[in-house]
Amino acid sequence: MYLDALGFLEIVSGGIGIGLISSVAGIGGGTLMVPFMILILGIDAKVAIASSLLTVIVTSTTSSAVYLKERLVNLKLALTLEPTTALGAIVGALITISLPSMTVRKIFGLGLSIISIIMLVRTFIRPKEGKEIRNWPLGIASSFIAGLSSGMLGIGGGVLKVPIMNLIMDVPIKMAVATSSFMIGFTASSGSIVYILRQLVDPILVVGFALGIIPGATIGAKTLKRIKSKYIKVLFSMILLYAGLRLLL
């Protein structure tokens, strides 16, 4: 096991910070959790990715319960995209497991750099509000990439799923966010099974981050509404790009 009781408070505090930032930036916690674990807590890249993926199940499942209640989830869309996404997550997790930790760290750095650029570009693109879902085959094929990134990098993959649904398939943005959050629980479960059975998940990290992120995100959503999210997103993308390059180089 990788951490003791004293390190637990550090993880919970980190989780609160991640929850606050992610609620303002409008992203899941995975993209922040893994670099935090590797660069600040000094945890092995594979353990960080595996534990992050489990925590992502906790946070996304909790929020998708709200989306389901508000009837924002498109079940047909979610279940059509999910099989290829889940397949991608399994392949991604198996790739990560088969590689040395240092290579995984560099791949995560590259993935994070690409994601930060996607986030930066998305900040300046106006979301579509389409009425009819189209481009199903392309959406299904692209979902494999979203799943692959989830399994390989320990993230929910919403950062890719939402643009795939909104920009390629013309799904309204609110529905895309809710459906993506609902799908993340299944995608992350597919990848997590691989990691749990290899005993790469540290329960302290999962509990610590979950206990921090859930209240952090709730506080963030309630108190930080006035902050101009566009500037935060640009700043956040730059921080992610820096973290990605630090892991890569």
Added chain:
Amino acid sequence: MIYENHSEILRWGIILGLSVLVVALILRFSGAPIPQLEMAGLLIIIATPISFLLLIMGEHLLAGDRRITLLALLTLIMLVLSAIVSLTR
């Protein structure tokens, strides 16, 4: 649909999983670790969305909606495949 009206099941499943993990961690820090309990907590967390998928599948099967049932089954097959691949490789 039941799953829309009872989406709280998801939240309670996650709370249960986390509670089991918290108990397991308290035991670990007090010098009496039970690794199986930690594994059980992690598995409950994973089982929560999977159980919900089964609920969706069952409900649509009863309603005669073959399309959603088939899609849910495909996702379930992927999850089973994930476990099989992990155990055999």
